Amino acid sequence: MAWSLDSVYDRNKESPYTFYVPSKAVIDLLAVGDMVKLIFLSDEEHEEYCGERMWVEITQREGDAFVGTLANKPVYISSLQYGQEIRFTPEHICDTMYDDPESKAWDFYFDRKVVVSNDVLERREFNFMMRDEPENEQDTGWTIFSGYEDDGDNENSDNFQVISIGVILNIDDSIISFIHEEPLCAYERDFEKGIFVKVDDYDWESYLNG
Numbered sequence: 001m002a003w004s005l006d007s008v009y010d011r012n013k014e015s016p017y018t019f020y021v022p023s024k025a026v027i028d029l030l031a032v033g034d035m036v037k038l039i040f041l042s043d044e045e046h047e048e049y050c051g052e053r054m055w056v057e058i059t060q061r062e063g064d065a066f067v068g069t070l071a072n073k074p075v076y077i078s079s080l081q082y083g084q085e086i087r088f089t090p091e092h093i094c095d096t097m098y099d100d101p102e103s104k105a106w107d108f109y110f111d112r113k114v115v116v117s118n119d120v121l122e123r124r125e126f127n128f129m130m131r132d133e134p135e136n137e138q139d140t141g142w143t144i145f146s147g148y149e150d151d152g153d154n155e156n157s158d159n160f161q162v163i164s165i166g167v168i169l170n171i172d173d174s175i176i177s178f179i180h181e182e183p184l185c186a187y188e189r190d191f192e193k194g195i196f197v198k199v200d201d202y203d204w205e206s207y208l209n210g
Contacts, residue, residue: 003080007091016173017166020094038054040077052072068086113163117144117145117153126146129144129187130202131185141183142165143160
């Protein structure tokens with residue numbers, strides 16, 4: 001076989017705040033005739049390829065054992081054909097046609113944005129964060145630093161990106177306890193305790209007038 005099905009459970013474990021997995025309530029609703037989306041991986045090497053998400057129509061179900069037919073024409077996987085029989089389990093289902101009430105929990109993680117330094121994303125580590133007044137509905141007001149940036153880097157906007165807050169939570173979700181705190185506020189990591197602590201003496205006057 002020149003292809004395989006990806007595990008959405010593994011992907012969600014790696015990125016719990018940005019990779020949606022259908023809830024058990026939705027999986028329990030699935031029946032013959034329903035459409036589900038699976039991620040197909042190719043054993044062949046393709047440039048800039050990380051899997052094809054395609055719809056499969058369920059033709060049989062016995063508990064968690066599903067059989068279906070491929071409802072899309074693959075672009076990269078030559079050994080797969082439209083209408084081909086596919087056997088799968090809930091572990092392979094990344095989406096359905098049903099409205100999932102639990103998916104709303106992901107809306108905040110996807111839609112709300114933070115500003116991060118490039119160094120945070122390169123290191124996958126952050127140790128200082130500050131919250132200014134948000135500029136719009138999507139903006140959280142948070143700016144996040146690794147703590148290793150040079151002063152010159154912080155003065156150059158090219159060294160920062162706007163990303164979904166879920167990406168940061170995938171790195172360290174211990175900040176959930178205070179991400180809704182009202183601005184102006186700042187937190188830094190206490191390396192001895194391994195936790196974030198509030199910076200009560202942060203110089204907001206210099207920041208705001210700088």
